[in-house]
Amino acid sequence: DGGITQSPKYLFRKEGQNVTLSCEQNLNHDAMYWYRQDPGQGLRLIYYSQIVNDFQKGDIAEGYSVSREKKESFPLTVTSAQKNPTAFYLCASSAGQGRTEAFFGQGTRLTVV
Amino acid sequence: AQKITQTQPGMFVQEKEAVTLDCTYDTSDQSYGLFWYKQPSSGEMIFLIYQGSYDEQNATEGRYSLNFQKARKSANLVISASQLGDSAMYFCAMREGGYSSASKIIFGSGTRLSIRP
Numbered sequence: 001d002g003g004i005t006q007s008p009k010y011l012f013r014k015e016g017q018n019v020t021l022s023c024e025q026n027l028n029h030d031a032m033y034w035y036r037q038d039p040g041q042g043l044r045l046i047y048y049s050q051i052v053n054d055f056q057k058g059d060i061a062e063g064y065s066v067s068r069e070k071k072e073s074f075p076l077t078v079t080s081a082q083k084n085p086t087a088f089y090l091c092a093s094s095a096g097q098g099r100t101e102a103f104f105g106q107g108t109r110l111t112v113v
Numbered sequence: 114a115q116k117i118t119q120t121q122p123g124m125f126v127q128e129k130e131a132v133t134l135d136c137t138y139d140t141s142d143q144s145y146g147l148f149w150y151k152q153p154s155s156g157e158m159i160f161l162i163y164q165g166s167y168d169e170q171n172a173t174e175g176r177y178s179l180n181f182q183k184a185r186k187s188a189n190l191v192i193s194a195s196q197l198g199d200s201a202m203y204f205c206a207m208r209e210g211g212y213s214s215a216s217k218i219i220f221g222s223g224t225r226l227s228i229r230p
Contacts, residue, residue, distance in 0.1 A: 033217070033218060035220070040225075041222060041223070042119075042204060042220045042221055042222040042223045043204065043206075043220040044220075045217055045218070045219060045220075048217050048218075056217070058217060059219075088156060090158065092158070092218075094208075094218070100146060100208065101148050101160045101163055102148075102158075102160075102206075102218050103160070104157065104158035106156070106157055107156045107157070109156075
């Protein structure tokens, strides 16, 4: 079945460590997105990518980095520069033509202790 | 600047009643798309309905309909005959550029809907 896979579902890290969240899609979508969600809040855009080897900052990119070396993959690194990294992270992808809603992964809940 | 506003943090509705969730948006683009998503307590994001800025008719998907008022820049979600399973967070979202994927998708702050039996 086609879809978006985020791993792991739960992730614990010590403060000061970088951590990379995985996002893989087999929907052949061009665009991919990373969002952060804090409890009871909406989704805030971290980074997005329209094509391979290209990506743009969203509204809250500071302390995060991404890469888009393959169409299927868009990993997100939460660096030690991110002041408050504990949150729920959602990855999404969308197609280029027609109905272009975003399809979401199951999310990764990151806890930094 | 692109912006989505949802002014209802929470709503309580009796089962089987209809409910309207408000969404207003701001964009300078003539071509854009509007979406509604449902997020149950599990955290997954479920796509509900889509409305393109050039669509002349309001979108409908089963019990969901989108009341699109372009001049007012509003895109309210209407759920008819609410069910207990409709209890969830609901998010309004927008992408500028219409049918192109070459633009970001932004979300509102959400409305928590609770259905009373």
